[in-house]
Amino acid sequence: NAGVTQTPKFRVLKTGQSMTLLCAQDMNHEYMYWYRQDPGMGLRLIHYSVGEGTTAKGEVPDGYNVSRLKKQNFLLGLESAAPSQTSVYFCASSSGPMDRVIKTQYFGPGTRLLVL
Amino acid sequence: QQQVKQSPQSLIVQKGGISIINCAYENTAFDYFPWYQQFPGKGPALLIAIRPDVSEKKEGRFTISFNKSAKQFSLHIMDSQPGDSATYFCAASTETSGSRLTFGEGTQLTVNP
Numbered sequence: 001n002a003g004v005t006q007t008p009k010f011r012v013l014k015t016g017q018s019m020t021l022l023c024a025q026d027m028n029h030e031y032m033y034w035y036r037q038d039p040g041m042g043l044r045l046i047h048y049s050v051g052e053g054t055t056a057k058g059e060v061p062d063g064y065n066v067s068r069l070k071k072q073n074f075l076l077g078l079e080s081a082a083p084s085q086t087s088v089y090f091c092a093s094s095s096g097p098m099d100r101v102i103k104t105q106y107f108g109p110g111t112r113l114l115v116l
Numbered sequence: 117q118q119q120v121k122q123s124p125q126s127l128i129v130q131k132g133g134i135s136i137i138n139c140a141y142e143n144t145a146f147d148y149f150p151w152y153q154q155f156p157g158k159g160p161a162l163l164i165a166i167r168p169d170v171s172e173k174k175e176g177r178f179t180i181s182f183n184k185s186a187k188q189f190s191l192h193i194m195d196s197q198p199g200d201s202a203t204y205f206c207a208a209s210t211e212t213s214g215s216r217l218t219f220g221e222g223t224q225l226t227v228n229p
Contacts, residue, residue: 040125041221042122042220043222090159092159095215103150103215106161108159109158110159
């Protein structure tokens with residue numbers, strides 16, 4: 001049981017390049033999330049998904065796109081990277097709102113992205 | 117718009133001391149308040165959580181105190197240990213937001229031996 005995994009761990013991009021970050025979870029969770037973490041700003045939600053084939057915007061969605069073609073995978077895309085997107089990106093998953101008692105989000109180890 | 121404000125930004129405590137981190141929120145619809153712990157190079161992990169129907173929840177050395185009228189909640193770490201050195205995030209969510217969380221800015225805790 002690997003939990004939440006993220007690929008790659010670290011990446012350097014030049015301004016204008018594109019890339020896709022992959023998140024995978026093996027807990028059969030319905031909900032998946034992409035956050036970015038910047039110093040002094042906590043974790044900010046980029047996009048999220050409440051199930052296979054669904055996506056929704058979070059707090060800071062501009063410049064990013066996502067896809068959830070399979071329940072276990074959630075992809076985050078940067079079409080044209082900018083230096084402002086230099087950050088640490090975390091993927092998370094949760095069982096969803098069905099169980100009101102448990103709302104725990106399980107996080108992956110993160111992807112460190114540097115845009116030059 | 118930061119709906120959850122966390123303080124202090126950093127905290128240094130001696131081994132055996134008490135670490136206290138505070139959070140304040142604006143949205144009265146929040147009904148779930150977790151704390152996450154993050155070690156360097158790792159993703160955050162749930163530490164402890166509370167709902168507004170209780171004023172305090174304790175798990176081992178970790179306690180959440182909740183003040184609904186003041187819209188504040190805090191994390192107390194008793195007998196702080198060097199292994200507690202990490203970044204701590206408070207968060208909040210509403211029933212209508214499903215499992216989406218709004219996080220505070222984070223507090224970097226250092227416990228000196």
